[in-house]
Structure formats: C-alpha cells, structure tokens
Amino acid sequence: MIRAWLAPAMALLAAGCAASTAYRPPTTPVAPAWRAAPEAGAITIGPWWRAFGDPVLDRLIATALTENLDIEQALARVDQSRAAAAAAGAALLPSGTVDGQAARVRQSIETGLGRVSQYVPDFPRTVNQYQLTTGASWELDLAGGLRRGREAAGAEAQAAEAMGAQMRVTVAAEVADAYVRLRVLQQRRAIARGQRDSAQRILSLTEQRHRLGEAAARAVEQARANAAGAEADLLPIGAGIEAQLNRLAVLAGRAPQADRMGLDAEAAIPSAPLPGAGSPGDLLRRRPDLVAAERRLAASHARVGVALAEYYPRLSLSGLLGFQAQTAGRLLTGDANVIQGAVGLRWRLFDFKRLDAERDAAEGREREALAAYRQAVLRAAEEVENGYATLGARRTEVAVRTRETDAAGKARAMTDSAWNVGEISLFELIDAERTLLAARDRMALAQGEAALAAIACYRALGGQE
Template structure:
C-alpha cells in the first residue's frame, strides 16, 4: 500500500482545486425552456379570406399599404423616436452589466504606488521602545510600487450563474427594445391612418354642407314662389347648421393625431403638419398572413421572448444562491518594490513578493442562505407565471386583432351597400319634393341618413386599416428576429 505523505496530499488537493477552477461545478437546477401548447388561431381564416395578392413581409409590413408617405412616416419615427432611443440606452446598460458580471470570473490586477511619511510619537508604546535604540529617528519614509492580483475561484459556479443571468437579462432588454420598435412603428402608422380618416371625413362633411346649401336655396326659391312654408325654410336651415357643426370635432381629432405623430417622430408638434396637409384617401388594407401559427407568433413576440429570458435568468439566480452553501476560495498576490528611501527604490534588495489564499464558508448564518435560496425559487415561480400569462395575452391580442379586422371589413361592405341605397333614396326624395308630392321632412331625413352613413363609411375605412396594423403588431411584426441573438421559446 502506497503511503501518502503530507506533500503528496497537498499536491492532490491543489490539483483538485485547479481542476475545479478550470472545469467548474455549477450547482443548482439547469434551465429547461417551457413549451406552451397553443391551438391554431380560430380567427385567422376569416381575416385572411379572399386575398388576391401575397401578404407583405412581417419585418416591414407598412410597405404593404402601398403608401409612400406612410412608409416615410414610419421610418422617420423609427429613426427619431425618443422612447426607442431610451430603450436602446437600456440595452447598452444591460450589456455593460453582463460584461461586468463576466469579468468577475477572471483575476483582477491592480497597479499601486504609495509614498508614506510618518513622524512617530515618542509617548506611544512603539515610540518608547524604539527610542532606546541608537540612531532612532522619529521620522520615517516608505515607498512601494508594483502590481497586485486577486482571484476568486468559482468552484461551485456561483459567479458563472450570475454572469449567465446577466447575459439573459441583457437579452431581455434587447427584446424589450424590439417591442418598443414594434409599438413605435404601429403607433406611427395608426396616427397616420387616423389623419387620413379625419381628412376624408372632413371632406365628406364639407360636401354635405354644399349639398345642404343647395337644398336650402331650393326651399327658399319654392318659398318665394309660394310653394313652401316658412317652417320648411327653417328646417332646411337647421339641417345646414347641423352639417356645419360636425366639422369642428373632426378638426380637433385631426389636430390631435398630427401632434401625436410629430411626438412619435421625436419633434415638436406642428413640425411635419404641412407635409400631411393635402388630404389623401385612406390606403387600402393589405393582405394578412394566413399561415401564421401560434408557434411563429411566440418566436416573434418580443414581450414573450423577454419574459422567457427573464425566466431563464431567475433560474440562474437559484444556482447562485445555492452556491453560498459551499466554501469560496480566493487567491491573492503582489509583486513590487518596497523601500525606505528613493535612492534604493529600484534595487534588487527592494524587490518583494507576497502571496496568499483565503477561504470563506458560511457555516452558521441563522438560515440566511436558506432564506436567499427560497427567495430566488419564489422569484423563479413568479417569472414562470409571468411568462405563461404573457403567452396567453399574446394569443388574446392576435385573436382580438383578427376578429376586429374581419368584422370591420364585413361592416364596411354593408355600409357601402347602404350608401348606394340611401343615395338613391335621397335623390328620389328631392325629385318628389320638387314635384310637390312629398313634404320636406322626408328629404331632410334621407339627407341626414346619407350624411351619417358616409361619415361611418370613412370612419370604418380608417378603422379597417388600423385593425390591419393591430394584426401585424399582435403577430410581432416590425422587427427582424434573425438580426438579434435572442432565444425565443420553441
């Protein structure tokens, strides 16, 4: 039997510590990404039915509206929006924190230099003792110069767990930044579409005002000819004033959306208003991707990705807390020069080397480590619930956006048919009134119904386009996942 000496045992222990330092032994649970099971979207067919051309790319869905001004507005918002700039700054902070956490795994080397002058008290214990020696001087100087290094050996993976958690938090911040990008693009498009909707509705109201003016003149002519009553003149005048009163609320809504769009583009309200001053029709609704599955949505939705990355980070915090059950070993050393005077500072005799090691083990802390482990496990359970909830909210957003779009389009078609019937009814009513076969009340009713239907038509046209934007937003469109090093749930 081979006898193990102290020297041999010391070599074995040193080799084992070095092996652990190199290979590592990370305690705690290994992360396994959750795999949510979602059924296919039950409203996707209705929203994507009867499409004659292919759907635009989700990365830049705004190109599908075939509106150059809309494209310019969205791109300008993505380049200048201040919320997006702030989110990018948060990404930079998170990346810096991750880099700092990773640096904790490596040795730290400092370069230090000191110069000390001391005038010793003759009444202190040291001064009284030293004053008995010949040549004693109460004044002394000391100079040191050289590097010092320290290194905590990550035997049980606590530092590696924290570094991994910091990287995952940085990835969550990147996903949040992508989510902000999606929101900015969608909000800019929504404001633009509302602007076009308000402009169209104002145009309809002004056309109606002109129609009501002609009707009022017709009634006045009939009154002057003795074929109409003063009551009919007052009714026609009231209808005209009613049409006029519909314009101010529309102009208020238009101005608010113009101001909102300017702020989204990072400028003072009123900066770009003149560029959008010329009214244009609401762009037509582009095709909706009909092949998107819940799995595709989960891979694209930044809020889901961020929740999953924070869940992964919380798992790493558990391992970091568990590592405190085990001892921590650190090494330190210094090489340098130490001299009482500058004359011999750089001589061989002034050279000195210091090395040491330290062990810290939290053996008795009255359950503090237990409490920290329980706290991290509770945070992990919370993060898991938040992730699952984010998945459900994402699916809810998609279903709501799809049903809103499909039903708005159905309503739009119905209103168009209604306007054709109301237009025919109003023209016939006016002809019958001119012939004296019906009263003015019938004409006024038909005119009022037609105005309301036209306004509702333009409102629903803008609503359908905005609903399409909502679908693209809900599906996670507006960014390029391949350009980001993010791990999405699969």
C-alpha cells in the same frame, strides 16, 4: 451546535458544482392552428406596414424608428444590460491593480513607534515613503455561482434586446394607428363639410322660396337649425385631427405643431390587408415580448443557482509584488522588493437560515417568471384570435357599407330631382341628404376600423420588420 451546522455544510461541499441544474426552456401547449385566421397566406416577410401600400405611412414609420425617444430609451437599456453582462463575465477572470505612492510622513511622538523614538538618539520623526506594487486576485468559482451570475446577466441582456425590438414594433404600430385615425378624421371632415355646404344650400333655397311665398317660416327655421348643426359637427372632428397630428409628431421625436410632416392635405384611408398568420408555434419565435419573457425566466433560473452557490465555501487566491523604500533611489532595488501570496476562504457556515430564505426567494421569482411567460403566451394567442376575428368582421362590414353608400347615393340623386320640381317636401330632401352623408361617414369609419384591425393583427403577430 457547530457540529449540527457542519454536517449539512460538508454534504453540500461534497456535492461540488451541482449547485443548480441546467436551464431548459419551458414547453407551453399551443393550438395546432388559429381558429379565426385565414388558412391561406404566408407569414409577412419584411416591413409589415408596406402591405398597406401607402408611401406616406412608410415614410412616417421610417422616421419614427429612427427618431423616436421611447426607442432611444430602449436602446440605452440594452447598452446597460450588455454592460452588466460583460461585468458578470469579468467576475470569472483574475483582477489586477497597480498602485504607486510617494509620501512624506511626520511621525507623532504620542503614539506607537513615535513614543519609542524619544529614547533613540537621532531617530527621524519625518520620513519619505515610496511604494510601487502590483496585485492580483482570483476567486475560484468552485460552486458555479459566478457562472450562474454570468448566465443570468446574459439572459437579462437578451431580454433587454428583445424588449428593444418590441418597442420598435409598438412604435411602428402606434404610428400606423395614428395615421389611419388621421385619414379617417380627414375623410369625415370632408363629408361633414359636404353636409354643411348642402345644409347652407338648402337654407338659401328655403329662404328664397319663403320670400316668394312658397315655403313656410317653420321650414326656414328647420333649414337654419340643420345648417347650424352641420357647422357644429365639424368642430370635434377638427380637434381630433389636431390630436392625431400632435401624436404623430411626438412619435417621430418632434415637438407637437413644430412640423406637420406634410399631413395637412387629405388622403385616402389605407386599405386593410389580410396578414398571413402562420402557426401558433411561430408566434413564440416571432413576438419579441415572448422572447423577452422566456429570457427573463432563464435569468431567474440562473439566479437560483447563484443563491444555491452561497451554501458552499468560496476560495480566492491573491498575490502582491512590488517595492517599498524610504528613498526614491533604492525603490527598485532587490532589498526593497515585497512579495505576498494568500489563499482566502469565505463560508457562510452559520448563516444557513438566511441562505434558505435567499434560496426560497430566488425559487419564488423563478416560479413567478414561469407563470408570467405562460400567461404572456396565452395573452398573445388571445390577441391574435381577437385580431383576426375583428378584422374579418370589419372587412365584411366594409363590403356591406359600400352597398349601403351606393344605394343612399342613388336615392339622394332621385330625391334631389324630385325636390327641384316640387314633388317632395324640404324635410324629405333633408332626410335623404342626411342618409347619404351618414352612410358615407359610416363607410369611412368602417374602412378605418378595418385598417386598425389589420394593424392590431400585425402587432399581435410580432410585427416583423
């Protein structure tokens, strides 16, 4: 039985340090160019959010990148992974300790040497013990398992660093998203207030005409219902504004409602820029989450080497040098010195079934990491294509909505003149008013969606700072 296990073990030992192969980054096929992205335009250099030309947005993102607690957690994880990598590297080096002890011991006469002492005159039961030693040990990494462990820990640290960068991308994009949504809601609130004021004005005019006998009671009730509806439309918009203000506060690492950050005043919706896309190959280097996925794959490959190294014997050297004495005065004398050297061997010779299972598990994790990386590349390409397709449609929509709003404004002006001279009914006036305000509302929404699509593009491209 022993010989059956010994033959493959010796074969593995003869293989020496070939416990694993060197890591090679995977080749992932990508398209030569983006389908939906514009052909012109270089990749954005510097903080991408500055392309929106909004100093308030710049200030908010700068604050969030400094104070956000999700980023702080990511930085803490980076520190942890770096410490783990340092510890894995230290495992390749000799380790040493210095031990010192001073003790007073009373020997039991019921066990061991104490029982013998009963037959020795003047044998002391109570003695002092002094010890000062230094020891060192070193595991010889014959099969490369420790080196592979260091590689794995280093790759995992790089993955953590990349995910820290990804968290900064995420936070910056979240701040920009919340800011754009806030400005859209503020614009819509201004439009809704205009609709409410117009409805109140129409109600007053209708009530005045009713008192003069120029308008029916039904017209008054219709105007009153229109005014109430316009007032009600403001309520969800106000709630949405509060939600986005709270969201921005939390992203900036502050308590909701503790600081409005100067955002109460309405401002224009940022115009949507057109990000330069570069090539799909650039995406693999720009997106931190793809870098992290590739580094996790490298770590899983190194872990396979760690598992394979367990098939081989592990040798270690250790030594001890010091002094031991029963009196402090003789501790550092030549007669008290202690010297010890040892060679250690550890070989899981009869544990091959478990080793096979550990190797299979490590290889399975590597295959999973490879599939995860390739899937992440495909998902990233999908996000870029979808982002540019959406951005192109939204920019076109803004142009169309601009023409719609201009036409509705002209029609509203002509309708208002006709109402003042009594050429049209109240219902026609209300309808023209609603058409104009609805067009303005759709315009604000289109501008916001275009800006959000641009943010999504920058985020999909890796959001370089």
